[in-house]
Amino acid sequence: MNTLVNNTIHILLAVLLPPLLLGVINRTKAIFAGRNGPPLLQPYYDLIRLFQKGSVFSTTTTWVFRAGPVVGLVTAAIAVLFVPLVNSTAPISFKGDMILFAYLLGLSRFFTTSAALDTGSPFEGMGAAREVTFACLAEPALFMGLLVLARLSGRLELARMLGDSMASNWTTSGAALALVLLSWFIVLLVENCRIPFDDPNTHLELTMIHEVMVLDHSGPALGMILYGAALKLFIFGALIVRLAFPITTSSAWLDWPIFVLGMLIVTVVIGIVESTTARLKMTHIPILLVASCLLSGFGIILLVR
Amino acid sequence: MSEWLVLMGAVIVGASGFPGLLFRRSALAGQWLTTLLAVFGAGLGLMGVCWFVRTGETHAIVRDWLPQGIRLNVAVDGLSAIFLVPVFLISLLGSIYGLGYWKQTEHQENGRALRLFYGLLAGSMAFIVLARNGYLFLFAWEIMALSAFFLVTTEDDKPDVREAGWIYLVATRMATVFLFALFALLHTASGSFKLFALTESNSNVTPGMATAIFLLALGGFGIKMGIMPLHVWLPSAHATAPSHVSAIMSGVILKMGVYGLVRVTSLLPNPPLAWGAIVLALGAVSGVLGVALAVGQRDLKRLLAYSSIENIGIIMMGLGLALIGRSLGRPDWVILGMAGCLLHVCNHALFKGLMFFCAGSVIHGTGTREIDSLGGLAKLMPWTALCFIIGSVAICGLPPLNSFVSEFFIYLGLFDTLVDTSKPSFAVAGLAAAALALIGALAVACFVKAYGAVFLGTARSEHSRHAHESPLSMLGPMGVLAGGCLVIGLAPSLIAPALVSGIVTWAPNVADVGGRLAALAPLPWISIMGCGLVAGLWLGWSVLSSRLRSNVVEHASTWGCGYIAPNTRMQYTSSSFAQMLVDLFAWALHPRTHRPTPFPLFPQQTDFRTEVPDVMLDQAMLPTFHFVARLFTWLRFLQQGNVQIYLLYIFLVLVALLLWP
Numbered sequence: 001m002n003t004l005v006n007n008t009i010h011i012l013l014a015v016l017l018p019p020l021l022l023g024v025i026n027r028t029k030a031i032f033a034g035r036n037g038p039p040l041l042q043p044y045y046d047l048i049r050l051f052q053k054g055s056v057f058s059t060t061t062t063w064v065f066r067a068g069p070v071v072g073l074v075t076a077a078i079a080v081l082f083v084p085l086v087n088s089t090a091p092i093s094f095k096g097d098m099i100l101f102a103y104l105l106g107l108s109r110f111f112t113t114s115a116a117l118d119t120g121s122p123f124e125g126m127g128a129a130r131e132v133t134f135a136c137l138a139e140p141a142l143f144m145g146l147l148v149l150a151r152l153s154g155r156l157e158l159a160r161m162l163g164d165s166m167a168s169n170w171t172t173s174g175a176a177l178a179l180v181l182l183s184w185f186i187v188l189l190v191e192n193c194r195i196p197f198d199d200p201n202t203h204l205e206l207t208m209i210h211e212v213m214v215l216d217h218s219g220p221a222l223g224m225i226l227y228g229a230a231l232k233l234f235i236f237g238a239l240i241v242r243l244a245f246p247i248t249t250s251s252a253w254l255d256w257p258i259f260v261l262g263m264l265i266v267t268v269v270i271g272i273v274e275s276t277t278a279r280l281k282m283t284h285i286p287i288l289l290v291a292s293c294l295l296s297g298f299g300i301i302l303l304v305r
Numbered sequence: 306m307s308e309w310l311v312l313m314g315a316v317i318v319g320a321s322g323f324p325g326l327l328f329r330r331s332a333l334a335g336q337w338l339t340t341l342l343a344v345f346g347a348g349l350g351l352m353g354v355c356w357f358v359r360t361g362e363t364h365a366i367v368r369d370w371l372p373q374g375i376r377l378n379v380a381v382d383g384l385s386a387i388f389l390v391p392v393f394l395i396s397l398l399g400s401i402y403g404l405g406y407w408k409q410t411e412h413q414e415n416g417r418a419l420r421l422f423y424g425l426l427a428g429s430m431a432f433i434v435l436a437r438n439g440y441l442f443l444f445a446w447e448i449m450a451l452s453a454f455f456l457v458t459t460e461d462d463k464p465d466v467r468e469a470g471w472i473y474l475v476a477t478r479m480a481t482v483f484l485f486a487l488f489a490l491l492h493t494a495s496g497s498f499k500l501f502a503l504t505e506s507n508s509n510v511t512p513g514m515a516t517a518i519f520l521l522a523l524g525g526f527g528i529k530m531g532i533m534p535l536h537v538w539l540p541s542a543h544a545t546a547p548s549h550v551s552a553i554m555s556g557v558i559l560k561m562g563v564y565g566l567v568r569v570t571s572l573l574p575n576p577p578l579a580w581g582a583i584v585l586a587l588g589a590v591s592g593v594l595g596v597a598l599a600v601g602q603r604d605l606k607r608l609l610a611y612s613s614i615e616n617i618g619i620i621m622m623g624l625g626l627a628l629i630g631r632s633l634g635r636p637d638w639v640i641l642g643m644a645g646c647l648l649h650v651c652n653h654a655l656f657k658g659l660m661f662f663c664a665g666s667v668i669h670g671t672g673t674r675e676i677d678s679l680g681g682l683a684k685l686m687p688w689t690a691l692c693f694i695i696g697s698v699a700i701c702g703l704p705p706l707n708s709f710v711s712e713f714f715i716y717l718g719l720f721d722t723l724v725d726t727s728k729p730s731f732a733v734a735g736l737a738a739a740a741l742a743l744i745g746a747l748a749v750a751c752f753v754k755a756y757g758a759v760f761l762g763t764a765r766s767e768h769s770r771h772a773h774e775s776p777l778s779m780l781g782p783m784g785v786l787a788g789g790c791l792v793i794g795l796a797p798s799l800i801a802p803a804l805v806s807g808i809v810t811w812a813p814n815v816a817d818v819g820g821r822l823a824a825l826a827p828l829p830w831i832s833i834m835g836c837g838l839v840a841g842l843w844l845g846w847s848v849l850s851s852r853l854r855s856n857v858v859e860h861a862s863t864w865g866c867g868y869i870a871p872n873t874r875m876q877y878t879s880s881s882f883a884q885m886l887v888d889l890f891a892w893a894l895h896p897r898t899h900r901p902t903p904f905p906l907f908p909q910q911t912d913f914r915t916e917v918p919d920v921m922l923d924q925a926m927l928p929t930f931h932f933v934a935r936l937f938t939w940l941r942f943l944q945q946g947n948v949q950i951y952l953l954y955i956f957l958v959l960v961a962l963l964l965w966p
Binding site for chain 2: 057062067071073077096100114120215219220286293
């Protein structure tokens with residue numbers, strides 16, 4: 001199958017699939033709790049409704065408050081173009097793109113936390129402080145993992161690092177890859193504000209991270225935030241899928257369903273983790289994140305010893 | 306041609322403050338004349354640099370300067386050109402900025418002296434970079450160090466300014482001691498004070514001597530650069546100086562230390578691996594601890610000063626990588642490391658100059674630099690706020706601005722140390738990439754805190770409630786620097802030729818630097834992605850705006866869990882924002898936390914704050930110096946406080962030296 005078709009499917013999936021992932025996680029959690037839960041497509045309905053709603057803006061805010069959701073969505077939309085989904089290709093791929101990938105997420109964090117501080121609310125300040133603090137530990141963990149992959153693949157393009165050679169690398173350096181997988185799964189949970197780091201469904205502003213930062217956003221801006229968050233989950237999910245199920249068959253028409261299946265498995269696992277673990281005490285979160293850095297660090301040591 | 310332009314520029318800038326001395330204190334004419342001269346001189350200098358980068362032709366100027374064979378020996382080369390850009394650009398913009406920030410009519414007691422030393426400082430720094438002779442280098446270095454002292458102590462009626470000045474003076478004297486030893490050793494090795502690349506054949510340099518020279522350079526220039534354990538003079542000096550002086554100190558003076566280290570390492574023959582490893586490790590430590598200290602600061606300019614230590618760390622990481630590449634014969638690492646190092650030198654001058662100008666604008670508009678008494682300035686000072694956020698994004702190394710490009714080079718080089726296993730390699734260096742990622746994330750925390758606490762939310766005090774925007778003379782230079790950050794970020798290929806000539810000068814035996822750099826770092830892709838990002842943001846913004854136009858928009862007060870009378874005291878302060886990170890780094894920072902008593906019987910008004918004093922200064926340097934001072938009290942009898950007696954001592958020492966065989 002030629003590149004054009006592949007890229008079209010890539011972009012279509014990146015546009016359409018993310019909200020479904022949120023729906024799958026919520027359904028998994030509902031099943032574990034013995035409830036029916038909202039429809040699988042509920043996040044789509046939410047998005048459509050939010051884009052049609054009016055907005056309320058705090059009188060304290062400036063343009064930064066509106067820029068936050070825009071930057072969050074646009075950076076995620078660009079970052080998703082670097083991530084390989086089914087093989088060693090991605091719509092955009094050049095040497096060092098993984099650095100731009102990580103720094104785009106940094107740019108998004110800069111503006112979402114600034115937008116939170118723009119309201120002058122104590123709760124949103126609290127959420128922003130937690131977000132930047134935990135990111136300080138998640139970022140090195142992401143890079144440690146990238147170092148392992150760069151070493152294994154000998155390449156500096158994200159698509160190649162997670163590309164076709166992955167399957168054979170599992171047989172030669174499985175231990176290092178397993179460590180990276182575990183470490184990046186922790187990064188996925190913290191970057192997407194999942195239990196045990198953050199509870200998207202909590203009802204107490206004092207305890208939240210991501211949700212509390214967007215308390216004052218409403219209408220289309222909130223829709224952009226919701227969609228950006230779903231896209232970010234898709235991005236990190238795709239990284240995990242490429243790490244855990246690096247299956248590339250001879251037929252590309254088979255690869256795409258396998259990818260979607262892998263993605264659904266990852267989201268179900270997230271749902272299971274969320275249903276079976278309790279939230280960590282806020283002061284214990286950094287300890288787990290340092291451990292996540294060290295896991296990938298051990299991976300590097302395994303490779304360069 | 307280029308060298309004459311630069312030399313004339315340096316002389317004119319250096320002398321720009323003198324005519325101003327002839328004017329009345331209360332008149333503005335002197336300031337205008339000085340500024341015009343400085344702008345003219347710096348413009349000439351910048352033209353010279355451009356000329357050199359475009360044509361590459363240059364000749365050394367050698368003249369007999371003093372008897373005894375001491376010569377004036379100046380030249381422009383690739384390294385000089387890169388470092389001359391910040392020297393001339395920041396002094397040009399700083400002089401214009403001074404028109405609004407340090408108006409002669411408002412600062413009659415010190416305005417003329419400030420401009421005199423400002424010019425001298427800029428001129429002497431140009432000479433440091435041009436000098437090809439140890440004498441001239443040291444001479445210019447001393448003028449720079451002393452004029453910086455007089456600039457730091459501009460407001461010497463304030464006790465904290467005097468204290469900062471003293472600490473700076475002690476530090477710079479120590480640096481000079483190292484440099485005297487360094488040039489003496491270089492003289493022993495090469496047989497002359499001329500600065501040229503030493504090899505086994507043209508000098509009697511031994512590996513031990515080379516290492517001694519390197520360590521002396523690391524110590525002497527390291528103090529000036531403010532690398533981590535030697536940084537103690539830096540925060541207070543930057544914080545208390547007038548803001549356009551802080552801009553030139555942080556943006557340019559620190560770079561003179563970098564220049565010295567880069568130049569000396571270029572003169573020495575092939576370095577052992579340990580040098581690069583030391584520089585890389587020191588860079589990582591300075592970077593992480595510098596920005597961790599910055600996060601905890603409550604004084605806006607101290608925060609920026611600690612962030613300079615962080616950026617010097619990043620520059621050192623680039624240099625360390627290049628040194629490792631030279632030891633192991635890996636030209637790719639030399640090119641990427643040096644490109645990152647040199648580009649970050651320019652970038653840091655641009656965005657740190659911008660940030661100090663913004664901080665000055667805040668001080669000008671509110672009268673305070675305490676972060677916790679500011680807030681909500683974005684509405685009253687919109688242009689300063691815009692410049693500050695551009696500077697913040699740049700300082701964090703985020704795309705699409707300039708610092709992303711330089712960090713990109715360094716990242717690529719560090720990743721490369723892990724990738725190619727066929728040739729001699731040094732895989733541990735790869736871990737520095739994780740340190741760089743940590744630095745980046747901490748910088749985001751630090752500058753979100755600074756921007757949020759100063760410009761967003763609501764005013765925390767009367768100071769910020771009645772703030773006013775700065776005049777055009779201050780906003781103009783800020784706009785130029787912000788534009789520079791954007792241009793380099795979007796079109797890094799523009800500056801690539803200058804980087805290439807710098808790398809060629811540093812490592813002449815690396816072949817085809819230009820071609821390799823283009824192959825190693827996909828600069829066109831960075832431009833494409835940067836433009837794509839800007840276009841995407843514009844698109845997203847217009848989508849949101851059109852939705853907001855077609856839907857109902859209401860305005861209300863901030864949601865406070867149903868509490869309907871939110872006030873400014875409910876906001877997160879900078880202390881509370883930084884608290885988790887400060888706790889995380891408490892092992893290194895030793896913060897002083899002032900906590901409220903939890904549950905007294907009758908709760909009273911109380912407050913919470915954390916202070917992050919400088920651990921190295923308070924717990925290591927000051928005790929050591931006090932101890933040494935006590936040790937030397939038995940020499941006190943020599944110190945009569947009488948100049949004639951000191952002349953006698955000098956005479957006696959000289960006689961003793963005459964008797965020396």
